Amino acid sequence: MAIYTKTGDKGTTSLFTGERVKKYNTRVETYGTFDECNAQISVAEKYCLREENRELLRWVQNRMFILDGEIASSDPDKFYGKSDRIEEPDVKKMEDVIDKYIAKLPELHEFILPGSSLAGAHLHLARTVCRRAERLLTKISEDITFRPQVLQYANRLSDFLYILARDEDEADRQKKICDEVVRRYQQAVSKH
Template sequence: MAIYTKGGDKGNTSLFDGKRVPKNSLRVETYGTFDELNANVSLADKFCLDPENRKILQRIEYRMFFLQGEIATEEPEKFRQQSTIITDEDVHYLESIIDKYTAELPKVTSFILPGSSCAGAQLHVCRTVCRRAERQFVSFMAENEVRPELERYVNRLSDFFYIMARSEDHVAENQKIINMVVDRYKKAMEES
């Protein structure tokens, strides 16, 4: 079976609830940018050194499907009847990760470059794509009714990606120090 339908050949696409809209509509641009973000999150999770961070990011990847699905529905009630939705529990989960990592990581006293590790750099890409998606989401909210839980969730995401990037950079820096110590030890053992 072909994955193409030819339904979009004239510049339209179907939403979750079956309604056809132009591919360049604000709704499609908004959920499309969150889709781009989710692909970047998937890449970031492959770079992560910390297995717990990978699990956290994979959880976020699944939640992103629900976020996109609700935006991709002109009649949100239809989506809510057929799918899981973002709730305040999801908002609190992001906040708990942000708070935990902020308390555990060294304090930031100056501007930081966007990522000193592959995972950290990719998570900063996630942060910047998220900020673009958030700007589009604000425009989308000006024209559409949006649940406050969805609004809060979107507002927490870029802070979440920032702290995850810091976490992975910290893990990578610690691993680099461990590797240096092990290398020096091995060299000293070979020389003795």
Template sequence: MAIYTRGGDHGKTSLFDGARVDKYSLRVSTYGTFDELNANISVAEKLCHKVDNQKLLQRIEYRMFFLQGEIATENSQLFQQKSQIITNEDVDFLEKIIDQYLFELPPVNSFILPGSSLAGAQLHVCRTVCRRAERLFTQLSQKISFRPELEKYINRLSDFLYIIARSEDQEALIDQVTDRVYQKYLNKGMP
């Protein structure tokens, strides 16, 4: 079976509910940017050293499908009948993780460089793409009404990505210090 349909050969694409729109429409740009974010989250998840962070990001990857699907649907009732949706429980979950990690990580009192580890750097890429997607979503929300849970989730998501980046950077720092101490220990024991 071919992956091409030829349906978009004239600059139009189909939304989830079958409506045809211009490929350059704000709606398509918005859910397309969230698709870009999800691909970047997938890369970050593969780079993470902490298994817990990998699992958290995998959960987010699946939620992104629900988010994109709802944005890509003119008839939101139809989407809600056929798919899972982002809920307040999803927002609460992000807040719980953010609060937990803020408690566990050392405080930050200034701007930080975007990632001192490869995973942290990729997660900061995710954070910035998320912010861009949020700006597009906010612009689209001026014309189209969305459920408030989507706006809350999107806003918390960039904070979540920031805190997971800090977690990965902290893990890398601990590994680096441990390696240095171990190397010094080995070198002292040698004649």
């Protein structure tokens, strides 16, 4: 089966409901930017040291397909009949993770550079793409009505990515300390 359809050769694409719009349509730009964020999350997930974070990121990625579908649908009733929706429990799950991680991570008293670890850096990049997507969503929501949960989810997502980036940076810091202790121990043992 070919992956190309040739239906976009004239600069249009289909929304979820089949309606054809220009590829630069703000709705397409918005869900395309969330798709870019999702791809960046996929890269970050591959570098995460903590399995819990990898699982959380895979969960988020699956929910983002639903977010994109809802944004890409000009007729929400048709979308809801064929798919899940972003709901309050999705927002709550992210809030719970954020609260849990804030309680366990060292307190911050200043701005931090984005990502001292590879996973953290990729998560911060995903966070900034998410913020761009959220700005686009906020802009089009002046003309298109979205359920409040969609806007809440988009807003919490960047905070969620931020706190996972911090957690991965902390995991990396702890790993480097342990690696250095082991290295020094092995060095001391080899001298005797």
